Amino acid sequence: MDKEYLIQLTRNLYYLTLLFPKKEPLRYKIRELADEILAEIVSEPNSKEEILKKLEILDSFFEIVKTQNWVSQEDILLLQAEYSKVKENLTSFSNEPKVNDFLNERQKKILEVLREKEKVQVWEIKKIFPEVSKRTLRRDFEKFVRQDLIERLGEGNSTFYKMK
Structure with missing residues (x-):
């Protein structure tokens, strides 16, 4: 996973959550979770299982948001698909040596x-x-x-x- 890609994905999530009601707890929980996922993947990922759990929780939050009609379904589906790619990327490397993509x-x-x-x-x-x-x-x-x-x-x- 490219660091810039993950930063842009998190930025897109922030833009989308701006459309949520201001006091909505999901707005902040989703952002916090996305921040944690970004931080753990970019820094040395010690536990892929932990990151995968957080991605699963984020996916569940997306499912809740779909039913609320705060934003368009396409926007949520797009973000959900992008985070699914991140998840697939993490699981596909689990059988290979755990080389961090961010090595100099x-x-x-x-x-x-x-x-x-x-x-x-x-x-x-x-x-x-x-x-x-x-x-x-x-x-x-x-x-x-x-x-x-x-x-x-x-x-x-x-x-x-x-x-x-």
Whole structure:
């Protein structure tokens, strides 16, 4: 999922909910839920199950809104279809490695090196990226560990990382 796409989708939802009655609780609940979904997908998504639950709740809210005649059916159906695409995108990647779509070029290159070699140390990656500090590289590795893409072996100077 592209970050800009998700931001635009959330923006569209905001525009649509402007047409809801001002004091309507669904107006704010739908917005809050869309904000949470955006935040969890754009930041490191630790739990796809949690995001999928929120997407399911959002879909239920859309069903309620359809019956209220606050906005046109087509507008609701359009948003509902777009959020369904987000849901499909999340579920289709569940069997593949959990690589975040929002990796920078350095992180993509690190994963590429890890796929080629059995295991690597931070200093080996530092040779590839001399302008990047070891601390930044370690943070990249820790991000991958949290995303369950790689595993950490050893401690201190004998720390290695390898693909799961």
